Amino acid sequence: MNPALQMSETANSHILVLTDLEKADLNQLIHSIKLDLNHLDHCTLNQLEKESHKLPEKIIDYLISFKREKNRHGTLLFRNLPTDNELPNTPSNGEPSKNKTENVSELLLYLFMLHLGEPIGYADEKNGQIIHDICPVKGKETNLENSGSQVFFTYHTEDAIHPHKPDYLSLVCLRSDHEQKAKTETASIVQALELLPGYAIDLLRKPLYLLSPPSSFNSPELTIQTSVLSGNIIQPNLCIHGSLMKGTNSEAQWALEELKKALASVSSGVVLKPGDLIIIDNHLAAHARTAFTPKYDGKDRWLQRMFAVIDFNKSSASRSIKSHICMPLKIELELQK
Numbered sequence: 160m161n162p163a164l165q166m167s168e169t170a171n172s173h174i175l176v177l178t179d180l181e182k183a184d185l186n187q188l189i190h191s192i193k194l195d196l197n198h199l200d201h202c203t204l205n206q207l208e209k210e211s212h213k214l215p216e217k218i219i220d221y222l223i224s225f226k227r228e229k230n231r232h233g234t235l236l237f238r239n240l241p242t243d244n245e246l247p248n249t250p251s252n253g254e255p256s257k258n259k260t261e262n263v264s265e266l267l268l269y270l271f272m273l274h275l276g277e278p279i280g281y282a283d284e285k286n287g288q289i290i291h292d293i294c295p296v297k298g299k300e301t302n303l304e305n306s307g308s309q310v311f312f313t314y315h316t317e318d319a320i321h322p323h324k325p326d327y328l329s330l331v332c333l334r335s336d337h338e339q340k341a342k343t344e345t346a347s348i349v350q351a352l353e354l355l356p357g358y359a360i361d362l363l364r365k366p367l368y369l370l371s372p373p374s375s376f377n378s379p380e381l382t383i384q385t386s387v388l389s390g391n392i393i394q395p396n397l398c399i400h401g402s403l404m405k406g407t408n409s410e411a412q413w414a415l416e417e418l419k420k421a422l423a424s425v426s427s428g429v430v431l432k433p434g435d436l437i438i439i440d441n442h443l444a445a446h447a448r449t450a451f452t453p454k455y456d457g458k459d460r461w462l463q464r465m466f467a468v469i470d471f472n473k474s475s476a477s478r479s480i481k482s483h484i485c486m487p488l489k490i491e492l493e494l495q496k
Contacts, residue, residue, distance in 0.1 A: 173232040177239040181215045186241035188213050189266045196265050199289060201481065204278070211270040222274040225438070226469075229394065233347040233444025236429065237436045240267060246333060248457030253296050253306050255288070264331045265290055267436055268465040275327045275438070276467035279474065280484045281318065283376040287484040293330070293462040295453035303402045304374060305464075308453050313401030314346055314422050314445040317466065320372045320383060320403075322492070323474040323485055325466035328446075329438045332431035336460040341451035342428035343437060345444045348388070348397040351421035359414040363387040364395075367411035371403045376488045383492070387418065396442040431462065 177185065192210055194203050212219070218237065225235050247258035268290060272278060278289050285291045295308035303312055318324045330343065352360065364386050371382045384407070388395040401419055406412030422445055431437065439446050453459040468474065476494065477485040485491065 173230050173234055174236045174238065175217065175221050177215070177218075177237070179239070181217065182239050182241060184215055185218075186263075189241055189263055189270075192266060196262055196269075196290075199483070204273075207266075207269045208273045211273045214270055214274075218271070219274065222271065222438075225440070226275050229440060229443060231347055231349050232345070232427070233349065233440040233442075234345045235438045237271070237438075238432075238434060240331075240434045240436055242433045243333065246461075249334060249459045249461040250292050250294050251297065251455065251457075253285075253292055253294050255290075255292055264333055264463050267331050268329055268463060271436060271438065272327065272329055272465050272467045276469045277471035278483055279323065279325065279466050279468045279471070281321065281376075282484055282487045284318070284373075285375075289465060289483060291464040293460075293464055295451075295455075295459050297453075297455050300453075302374070308341075308451055308460075311450050312448040314344070314419065314426075314447045315400040315403075316397055316445055317439075317441050318373070319398045319400050320370050320376075320381070321485070321488060323468060323477060325441045326469045327438055327467045328441055329436060329465050329467075330431065330462045331436040332433055332462055334458060334461040335430060335432050336451040337454055337458065338451065339430045339432075340449065341460055342430050342449040344426045344428040344447040344449065345437075345439060346422035346426040346446075347444050348422075349394055349443060350425040351418065352393075352395070354421040354424055355417055359417045360388065362411055362414035363418060364389065365411075367407050368404050368415065369407060370398070370400060372488060373400075373403065381489060381492055387415065390442075394443060397445060399445055401447075 221235060241263055243261040243263045247256050250256045280287050280289045293305045296306040299306040300308050301310050317328050366384050366386045368385055368387055369382050370385050387399055390396040406415050474485055477491055
């Protein structure tokens with residue numbers, strides 16, 4: 160068996176730094192792909208998936224192992240990846256740049272994530288796009304969402320309230336913030352459990368928590384009651400949002416606060432730099448972002464994000480046959496009743 164499939168759980172076993180030769184091979188593959196990513200259809204996705212099998216073998220090994228065996232970190236970090244030769248200004252409104260002429264970053268997301276699942280998007284979020292541009296937006300500095308910047312964006316699982324929430328999310332860095340203070344923090348529930356009292360774990364497995372939707376879903380009345388932990392005892396599914404979730408009683412809130420402290424204790428942070436791509440298991444790891452100060456000079460922090468799900472058929476009632484975009488959450492939750 161390839162040694163990469165038997166990765167030991169060392170501190171950096173979830174990090175893969177490409178050699179310059181591997182980077183050159185990947186760059187050659189990317190520039191050989193001539194597809195229109197602005198009109199994504201099944202033919203395009205089929206071709207992208209075939210191209211994804213041409214990734215350097217070491218990358219494929221890491222992705223396969225992460226999908227099947229997981230790891231205690233709940234994340235993978237790839238470094239020294241190819242980057243776009245030229246970048247326009249960072250989008251000021253969080254929308255796709257009309258002046259971006261290359262698609263290196265976008266192809267990295269597709270080629271990597273198609274090994275883990277099927278791309279998915281949401282009508283309420285980023286206008287139903289598959290690839291999201293994550294940038295600071297002027298006037299939204301204190302928002303606890305991806306457009307914010309000058310506050311700590313608390314630990315959360317992505318779109319935790321959604322019936323078809325992502326199984327995986329990935330972030331590729333196009334630009335770091337000027338002072339390189341913005342850390343992407345990730346915290347594994349597998350590691351956090353070791354710090355929690357048993358009674359807190361019992362409470363977190365009960366539906367004692369009110370969870371509100373993010374502001375992007377524009378439906379604050381759609382609060383649901385749920386548990387924080389579910390499934391496997393050792394590797395439970397995590398559902399949390401530090402600012403949108405609260406316990407229904409004092410004991411439940413105590414358990415939630417204990418979990419928040421545990422996640423902070425086991426968290427690891429990285430300042431993503433151009434050529435970095437991080438993948439997060441949205442069931443095993445919560446993620447957060449530290450505060451930073453944008454300058455709004457066209458050179459601010461710029462990431463791109465993609466979601467993927469393992470069981471695409473599960474969301475079939477929420478999409479048209481040829482679409483990867485789920486219908487609005489308000490209608491979605493009505494369907495679940």
